[in-house]
Amino acid sequence: MEQKSRKEILKKLFFSTLYLSAFTFGGGYVIVTLLKNKFVDELHWIDEAEMMDLVAIAQSSPGAIAVNGAIVVGYKLAGFPGILFAILGAIIPPVVILTVISYFYAAFKSNFIIQALLKGMRAGVGAVILSVVWDMGSSVVKLKDTLLLVIMVAAFIANYFYDVNVIYIILLVAAIGAVRTIWRERRKGNTK
Secondary structure (H helix, E strand, O other): OHHHHHHHHHHHHHHHHHHHHHOOOOOHHHHHHHHHHHHHHHOOOOOHHHHHHHHHHHHHOOOOHHHHHHHHHHHHHHHHHHHHHHHHHHHHHHHHHHHHHHHOHHHHHHOHHHHHHHHHHHHHHHHHHHHHHHHHHHHHHHHOOHHHHHHHHHHHHHHHOOOOOHHHHHHHHHHHHHHHHHHHHHHHHHHO
């Protein structure tokens, strides 16, 4: 029974990441909200707080966030085989699409209709990225944790207004999270 369940999870994981990757335009942040919709809202395999943690891991790891997101979700759901199935599902569509586009690049580059389609897709991508920001930001606000709210606002201000490199922000926030976790664990140990 469990073997069948695991096979079903792997199959669903592969086809879900394949579908999401095939129809996600605009970069990795677009896929974040789609991963959440699929695995949290639709399939209920992961809760929202855990998804936020997985996204944070995917964002802070080197490489494309779409693939990193597939890796962490795949590992969470089915271990190492889940990673393989999720990666395959996530990379097949871009490889096929880029291969086709590279073959027809000269025709696409000068085609008015293709250029108009790409401009329209940019507007749609902007809306989807705004949706991701809204979903992730509202999840942080729901926690009612003052430190997290301050970090979120400060990170935005530092990057947007002062052009602080995102790597420095990620490293600083990771250090703050580590210190906070250690402090909480020590407090729990002292109260026992």
